Amino acid sequence: MGAAAVMAPALPGSAAAPFRLGLTPVFLDNDALVIERLRRALVGALEMPVELEQRRTYKEVTEMLLEGALDAAWLCGYPYLQHEDELSVVAVPLWNGKPLYQSYLIVGKSDDARDLSDLRGDIHAFSDPDSNSGFLVTASDLAEMGLRPDEFFGRTIFTYGHRNVVRAVAAGLVRSGSVDGYVWEALARMEPMLTNRTRVIRRSEWLGFPPVCAHRDRIADPEVRKFSRAVLDFDRTSDGRAALNLLQLDGMTPAYPSLYDGIRRRMRIYAALR
Amino acid sequence: MGWWRNFSLSLRVSLMVAMLMIAVAVIASQLVLSALDRQQVARIRELARLHVEALSVALGPFVLRKDVWEVYDTLERAAGASEGRRTVFSAVADRNGRVLAATDPRRAPVDSPISRLANGAQLPGKLQVGNREHNVKLLAPLVYQGRKVGQILTELDISDLVSERREARRLLLLGNAIATGFLVFLGYLATRRMLTPVSRLVSRMRETEGAPRPIPRDEVPEGDGEMARLVNTYNEMVRAIASKADTERRLAERERFVSLGRLSSSLAHEINNPLGGLLNATDTIRKYADRPDVVRQSADLISRGLRHLRDVAKATLDTNRYERTDTPLSPEDFEDLKLLIGPETRLNGQRLTWAVEMDRQAQPALPAAPVRQIVLNLLLNATAAAGKEGRVGLWVATGPKSLVIEVSDSGPGLSDSARVRLLESGPVPSNGGVGLRLVRELVTGLHGAITTERRQGMTVIRITLPVAARDAAAGESGEC
Numbered sequence: 019m020g021a022a023a024v025m026a027p028a029l030p031g032s033a034a035a036p037f038r039l040g041l042t043p044v045f046l047d048n049d050a051l052v053i054e055r056l057r058r059a060l061v062g063a064l065e066m067p068v069e070l071e072q073r074r075t076y077k078e079v080t081e082m083l084l085e086g087a088l089d090a091a092w093l094c095g096y097p098y099l100q101h102e103d104e105l106s107v108v109a110v111p112l113w114n115g116k117p118l119y120q121s122y123l124i125v126g127k128s129d130d131a132r133d134l135s136d137l138r139g140d141i142h143a144f145s146d147p148d149s150n151s152g153f154l155v156t157a158s159d160l161a162e163m164g165l166r167p168d169e170f171f172g173r174t175i176f177t178y179g180h181r182n183v184v185r186a187v188a189a190g191l192v193r194s195g196s197v198d199g200y201v202w203e204a205l206a207r208m209e210p211m212l213t214n215r216t217r218v219i220r221r222s223e224w225l226g227f228p229p230v231c232a233h234r235d236r237i238a239d240p241e242v243r244k245f246s247r248a249v250l251d252f253d254r255t256s257d258g259r260a261a262l263n264l265l266q267l268d269g270m271t272p273a274y275p276s277l278y279d280g281i282r283r284r285m286r287i288y289a290a291l292r
Numbered sequence: 293m294g295w296w297r298n299f300s301l302s303l304r305v306s307l308m309v310a311m312l313m314i315a316v317a318v319i320a321s322q323l324v325l326s327a328l329d330r331q332q333v334a335r336i337r338e339l340a341r342l343h344v345e346a347l348s349v350a351l352g353p354f355v356l357r358k359d360v361w362e363v364y365d366t367l368e369r370a371a372g373a374s375e376g377r378r379t380v381f382s383a384v385a386d387r388n389g390r391v392l393a394a395t396d397p398r399r400a401p402v403d404s405p406i407s408r409l410a411n412g413a414q415l416p417g418k419l420q421v422g423n424r425e426h427n428v429k430l431l432a433p434l435v436y437q438g439r440k441v442g443q444i445l446t447e448l449d450i451s452d453l454v455s456e457r458r459e460a461r462r463l464l465l466l467g468n469a470i471a472t473g474f475l476v477f478l479g480y481l482a483t484r485r486m487l488t489p490v491s492r493l494v495s496r497m498r499e500t501e502g503a504p505r506p507i508p509r510d511e512v513p514e515g516d517g518e519m520a521r522l523v524n525t526y527n528e529m530v531r532a533i534a535s536k537a538d539t540e541r542r543l544a545e546r547e548r549f550v551s552l553g554r555l556s557s558s559l560a561h562e563i564n565n566p567l568g569g570l571l572n573a574t575d576t577i578r579k580y581a582d583r584p585d586v587v588r589q590s591a592d593l594i595s596r597g598l599r600h601l602r603d604v605a606k607a608t609l610d611t612n613r614y615e616r617t618d619t620p621l622s623p624e625d626f627e628d629l630k631l632l633i634g635p636e637t638r639l640n641g642q643r644l645t646w647a648v649e650m651d652r653q654a655q656p657a658l659p660a661a662p663v664r665q666i667v668l669n670l671l672l673n674a675t676a677a678a679g680k681e682g683r684v685g686l687w688v689a690t691g692p693k694s695l696v697i698e699v700s701d702s703g704p705g706l707s708d709s710a711r712v713r714l715l716e717s718g719p720v721p722s723n724g725g726v727g728l729r730l731v732r733e734l735v736t737g738l739h740g741a742i743t744t745e746r747r748q749g750m751t752v753i754r755i756t757l758p759v760a761a762r763d764a765a766a767g768e769s770g771e772c
Contacts, residue, residue: 141402143361173402177361191364191397 036067037241040079040091042146052264059257063248064241074178076148083233090245094228095281096150106237107229108246109270110277113200117227117271120199121151123220124187131194131219134159142171143186143195146178150281151198155222158284161291181205181212188215200227204266226277230270300494302487309483310476317472325461332457333421336428336450340416343379344432346370347444351384352436358386360402364393371395380427381447383409384434389443406431406445413445426451489519493526504530540729547730551665551672555608555632562604562635566597573597607631610664621658621695623650626688629664633671633684642678645685645700658695658757662734669727670699670753673710677703677751685750695757700750714753715742731755 039060041053053070060068071088073079076097083091084101090108098105110117125131134156144167145152160170167174175192177183180201187195199221206213230249232242252258253269262269296304347370354362363384371379383394385406394400400409413431414420421428427447434442489512496507506527513519573590580586607628626648637644667686674684678701685700706714713728735742740757 141360173360175360177365182361182365186361186364189364189368189397191360191393191402 036069037064037090037245038069038071038088039245040071040073040082040088040093042073042076042079042092042094049264052261055257055261055264059252059255059261060245060248062257063251063255064244066241076146080148083231086233086236089236089239089241090230090232092228092230094146094148094150095226095278096154096285097148098229098231099278099282099285100148104234105231106234107273108232108237108242109230109249110227110273111230111265112268112271113227113266115268116224117273117277118224119151119227120224121155121222122197122199122202122218123156123194124184124197124202124216124218125194126187126190127215127217129193129217134220137194138170139172140193141173141175141191142167143183143192144174144176145180145183145195145197146176149180149196149198150225150228150284151222152180152183152196154281154284154288155225156196158287161288164291166291184212184216188212194219198228200266207266223280225280226273229273229278300491302484302491305487306480306483309479313476313479314472317468317475321465321468324464328457328460328464332453333419336421336448336453337416337419339378340419340428340430340448343446343448344416344430344444347382347384347446348432348434348436351434351444352441355384355386355392355434355442356436358392360393364395364397367393367395378449379446380449381445383445385443385445387440387442392442400445406443409445421450421454424454426454486519489513489523493523496526504533506530540733547669547727551668551727555636555672559604559608559632559635561639563601566600570594570597603628603631619660621660621663623648625660625664626650626667626686629667629671629686632668633675636672636675637684640675640679641681642675643683645683645687647686648688650688650690657759658738662738663695663697663757666731666734666755667697667699669731670697670755673727674699674701674703674751674753677701679703683750690759694759697755697757698752699755700747700752702750705746705751706744706753711744715744 037060039056053072057068057070071079071082073082076094079088079091080093080097080101082088083093084104093105098107113119123134125137131137142156144156147153157167160167163170175186177186177195180198183195183197184202184205186192195216202213202216202218232245236242248258249270250272252262299307347367350366350370351363354366367382367384371382379395381395381399383400383406384392386392389406391400391402391404391406393402400406410429410431413429416430416432419428419430426449428450429445429447431443431445433440434444492507492511497504507523512523512527570593573593576590577587580590610625610628626646630644630646634644671684671686675682678684683700683702685698687696687698687700689696710728714732717732732742735755735757738757740755743754743756745752745754
């Protein structure tokens with residue numbers, strides 16, 4: 019799953035440094051077409067070279083953003099809130115018209131588990147320790163029961179990709195998994211053979227969709243402001259719409275203050291146990 | 293194996309050459325197949341070794357960290373990417389033998405002992421592959437950075453290699469069968485050709501029926517090989533047989549004169565005795581020429597004497613006229629013989645018993661000349677054997693299908709050499725004449741049979757001459 023750099027061809031006569039956007043495979047696993055469409059939409063909007071930087075974990079991408087190695091990054095609500103004082107939300111994707119999504123708890127198609135409590139002692143797959151839907155939701159649910167994941171489950175693994183969680187559950191490598199509901203639904207349309215081998219036994223409340231963030235110190239930079247306008251206008255450009263269609267999203271919207279309160283609440287529950 | 297001996301030599305040799313070629317082809321095929329097997333096993337071992345080594349390199353760090361997902365992901369991608377989906381199943385265990393991940397996690401759940409699946413697994417370097425196996429199971433240590441960090445269990449689909457081997461085996465056997473069949477055919481033709489002189493020799497010998505004929509010079513194989521020498525030897529042998537037969541024929545010819553010669557003294561008596569009476573009669577006629585009754589009586593006497601002399605001369609001439617083979621046998625022939633042998637028996641003071649029961653209306657269709665020669669020779673032999681004052685007998689009877697002739701004498705019985713001459717076809721013993729052998733050859737020529745026995749102090753030689761067979765033979769020859 020290693021890192022991949024997607025280089026934009028240098029524009030003729032332009033010596034400007036490229037705009038660097040961080041992505042994680044947590045979102046959609048190495049989809050070259052999605053990345054290319056996204057890059058093309060941004061190049062057209064920003065009129066400058068764009069580099070899309072992929073890293074294996076949220077942690078790596080978040081650190082690159084904090085260190086200034088990236089101009090912006092598509093993160094998750096959980097790492098954003100972990101560094102809320104340093105990061106600022108540039109835009110939030112709209113899924114089914116809302117900037118909200120859910121976390122799914124999934125098991126194998128023929129598994130008779132009905133709820134989280136039925137999964138005690140078995141193997142569970144998380145996507146990333148810094149993922150809200152792929153870790154925090156289930157961890158905080160267990161924290162409410164007074165248990166840490168490694169106490170409740172027999173063994174936990176991290177697959178560093180929501181699609182990988184679905185694969186692990188579908189193959190029977192693990193009994194259950196915590197997965198991004200948006201990714202599961204998107205996969206159900208693109209790869210029904212995969213999701214058909216799994217079953218959702220629990221859906222979380224609606225939570226703030228993974229945001230596109232930039233460093234607070236750079237939020238007023240012209241490139242970042244231009245980038246912000248570009249992504250918010252994705253639904254109004256053909257390249258942007260093409261990228262959104264591939265991502266099965268409706269558009270981008272600015273964040274409102276209470277959007278991530280649900281995640282914030284879960285962070286508190288989980289932190290209390292730790 | 294009796295049926296085998298019934299085949300001709302050329303067929304047997306050809307078949308043996310064919311069988312030897314087939315045996316050589318089978319052995320050669322076996323050698324090639326075993327070499328092919330060895331080569332393929334080595335290939336599969338190499339494949340297995342490379343597979344395990346590649347997995348070890350890819351999985352080493354993940355196994356060391358016990359990263360279940362990465363091990364699974366690597367195994368799955370390796371299985372999906374392997375040539376022709378060769379990997380059927382793979383499982384990786386940690387150093388304690390606990391499964392970390394498998395391509396089919398339901399078959400090998402995480403943390404289950406890998407030993408549960410290792411039944412029948414082999415080491416890649418010592419892999420053995422059966423002819424009917426489609427999968428091979430390998431269990432190998434997973435070595436990373438020079439130390440064992442876990443185990444790899446993998447099942448490889450080798451059905452393509454097995455079917456390739458089966459196909460190669462099939463093609464090889466088919467090719468060998470065709471090549472062998474072709475060579476066998478060529479070998480058969482060559483052997484047949486080489487043995488043609490033998491076959492020709494055999495057919496020559498078979499078709500001759502007692503009178504072998506030499507093989508023409510243009511049919512004698514060229515050169516000085518065994519076959520040429522064999523045919524030349526055969527031709528020399530045929531010439532020797534012909535020469536011997538010619539000699540025997542001349543001897544038999546002479547025998548006819550010999551038998552008459554043996555009768556000459558008694559025939560001389562037979563002629564001489566009436567001559568005295570005849571001369572007396574002529575004297576009487578001269579002396580009593582004026583007495584018609586005496587002249588008539590003497591003339592009658594002369595007439596009887598001359599008729600007797602005419603009969604003797606006729607019988608002698610008939611016996612000597614061997615060419616009269618087409619004249620059928622009649623009771624008169626036996627009368628002639630009686631006339632010929634009578635003086636001999638009287639000379640020896642022997643008692644001659646003569647019984648010829650031939651129905652004049654139903655005379656057997658037999659040639660007179662050979663039968664006369666047979667009976668004359670046997671009677672001469674009997675008079676010689678019976679000795680002075682002995683008894684000699686002839687009994688002739690006609691049956692529905694045969695003529696039976698019995699010649700008996702009161703002699704001491706047939707000597708061994710006489711028995712050989714009369715009853716066997718071997719070489720004629722040096723002592724004694726060829727009269728009895730002539731009897732045997734004449735009887736054989738008439739398809740007859742000879743038996744001997746002692747009956748009431750008499751030696752009886754019984755000749756049975758089939759009449760029907762003679763007719764059939766005449767019919768057959770008539771068709772030619």
